[in-house]
Amino acid sequence: MAGLLSGKVVCITGSSRGIGRACAVESANQGARGLILHYFGDAVTEAEIRTLQEEVEKRFPECKVATTPGDIADPATSSKIVEVGVAAFGRIDVLVSNVGICPFAEFLTMPHATWERTRAVNLDGSFFVTQAVANQMKSQTPQGGSIIGISSISALVGGELQCHYTPTKAGILSLMQSCAVALGKYNIRANAILPGTIATDINKEDLSDDAKREAMVKRTCLGRLGQPDDIAGPVVFLGSDLAKYVTGASLLVDGGLFVNLQ
Structure with a gap:
């Protein structure tokens, strides 16, 4: 089908659920010829990615799917993502660096392991996959592509239980800005998307508090949480x-x- 991504190959990390899954379905809907879907690789995400693959291939038979598991905090995972993608489709046109975790925690008592794991997944993982895919985009013909880092509104504001999370999202925003400078000469664009409060698994427990959920809804101009x-x-x-x-x-x-300060 024709669409905004007609003929393009799209790579999405953390694609088994939430934002990543929605991006996969919409990319196929917009004509992508190939999806490279990364997921963590435990039993839960394995099952989720299979249902996603089945949905895409049933609804959009022109779009082929390649999948690959792995911990994005391990640089070998990013190398494997590129390897699998190029083997399946010959190139990568779009990268959506989406993986993110936020184990809410008090700052003063936060174990250092919580900080280290959050940084490793969110920021290190984004760096590794961006670098790996950018090298592929540089080498392919025609050269170039689009890299999209999923940052957060938390890159701009603070959160009491997010002292480990907000710096990683600010880092992703900064990473995309610098990559835009570094990679423009190779016809590679790099941009960041900063979601607000999106109803996903990452904040499911936090939003289970009805009063907090309602307060978050009221803070938006549109009167609803994001999907x-x-x-x-x-x-x-x-x-x-x-x-x-x-x-x-x-x-x-x-x-x-x-913008809704009042």
């Missing part, structure tokens, strides 16, 4: 040729949460 597919549309835009002169940008997708 994963609210992020998929902006991802498709930045991956498409409509955004061919957009690099180093940050797109806040938060329903007006950030």
Whole structure:
């Protein structure tokens, strides 16, 4: 089918659920010819990725799917993602660096292991996969591609139980800005998306508090929390040729949460 991503190969990390899953489905809907779907690889994500693959291949038979598991904090995982993707499709046109964790924790009593794991997954993992895919984008013909880092509104504001998380998301924003500078000469664009409060597994427990959930809803201009597919549309835009002169940008997708100070 024709679409904004017609003929493109899209690689998505952390694609088994939430934002990553929504991006996979919408990329196929927008005409991507191939999806490289990374997932963690435990029993739960293994089952989730199989249902996603079945959904995509049933609904969008023109779109082929390659999958690969692994801990994104291990640089070998990123190398494997590129290897699997190139073997299946010959190139990678769009990377959505999406993996993220946020084990909410008090700052003063936070174990150092919690900080280290959050940083390793969110920031180190984004660096590793961006570097690996950018090298592929540089070497392929035609050269270039689009890299999209999923940052967060938390890159701009603080959170009492997020002293380990917010720095990683600020780091992803900064990584995309610098990569835009470093990679533009290879026709590689790099941009960040900053989701607001999106109803996913990462904040499921936090939002189970009805009073807190209602307060978060009231803070938005649009009067609702975000859904994963609210992020998929902006991802498709930045991956498409409509955004061919957009690099180093940050797109806040938060329903007006950030600007609603009153």
